[in-house]
Amino acid sequence: MAHGQPDFGMYAAKKTVFGQVDIGELAARLGSVDTYDRSGDVIWIDDFESGVEKWKHNVSAVDASIVSAEETARNGSFCAKLTAGDTLFGYANMLRTIAFPVLSKISAEFSFTVPEAISANTDVEVRFHIDMRAGKKFVEFHIKYDRVTHEISYMRDADDWVWIDTKELISYMYCFHQIKIVVDFETGKYVRLSLDDSAYDLSDATPKSRVVDCTPSIDIRAWISNKFATENPLFYVDDVIIKQNEP
Numbered sequence: 001m002a003h004g005q006p007d008f009g010m011y012a013a014k015k016t017v018f019g020q021v022d023i024g025e026l027a028a029r030l031g032s033v034d035t036y037d038r039s040g041d042v043i044w045i046d047d048f049e050s051g052v053e054k055w056k057h058n059v060s061a062v063d064a065s066i067v068s069a070e071e072t073a074r075n076g077s078f079c080a081k082l083t084a085g086d087t088l089f090g091y092a093n094m095l096r097t098i099a100f101p102v103l104s105k106i107s108a109e110f111s112f113t114v115p116e117a118i119s120a121n122t123d124v125e126v127r128f129h130i131d132m133r134a135g136k137k138f139v140e141f142h143i144k145y146d147r148v149t150h151e152i153s154y155m156r157d158a159d160d161w162v163w164i165d166t167k168e169l170i171s172y173m174y175c176f177h178q179i180k181i182v183v184d185f186e187t188g189k190y191v192r193l194s195l196d197d198s199a200y201d202l203s204d205a206t207p208k209s210r211v212v213d214c215t216p217s218i219d220i221r222a223w224i225s226n227k228f229a230t231e232n233p234l235f236y237v238d239d240v241i242i243k244q245n246e247p
Helices: 023-029
Strands: 041-046 057-061 065-069 077-082 091-098 105-112 124-134 135-148 151-157 159-165 175-183 190-194 197-202 208-211 217-226 234-244
Touching: 041 091, 041 151, 057 065, 057 234, 077 091, 077 217, 091 234, 105 124, 105 217, 135 175, 135 190, 151 190, 151 208, 159 197, 217 234
Parallel strands: none
Antiparallel strands: 041 234, 057 091, 065 077, 077 234, 091 217, 105 175, 105 234, 124 135, 124 217, 135 151, 135 208, 151 159, 175 190, 190 197
16 A cells, blocks of 8 residues: 655655645745744733833833834834933833643743943943742842943842853944743752843852742733933834743
């Protein structure tokens, strides 16, 4: 008995088209924003097409703001624009709290632009947080990128930042970079970090933690902090993705 496909079947050679793709690729081709790193199972996505009102806004100093923006976006028509206040360490950050269904390896992915220089004095850092609240444990996983020094760091203790790498990113409002932080909610440890084409093993890194009664939840935050007075630096954030069951 003959086996396999006939000469005109699905595996036959084609021109300009391909026989089939997996469902992940199909979703990407149909417009999914989850195209950077597809590992893990999606819990929650915000593409900011419906505004920034789902997030808690925290701002400091004059002209700090968090608004919906249409002048640029990674996908779709809108993203979030965070403008820091015009004093030293003036900031803007947006916070979202969600429940998680199970303790596992959790990831937070952000698409973002690097703040452009307003003047020769512009000095600014952007930060991305994923914090775990579970039982009596509150663990803070924070990653920072400095626009001037190009240093990537993780937070070990309060105000104690540990260098990971020096990597210059394009500073341009129409170029969105991708960052993905993977942490283990079972062990309370960092796992890995991805930033564009670079990957970093953080399994030996120890995050900041403290003992406190917590209702189980995940806090995620995007943050811009001004390191020079009299300016209002800004950056854009789009396509925030939270996943569980990361490998």
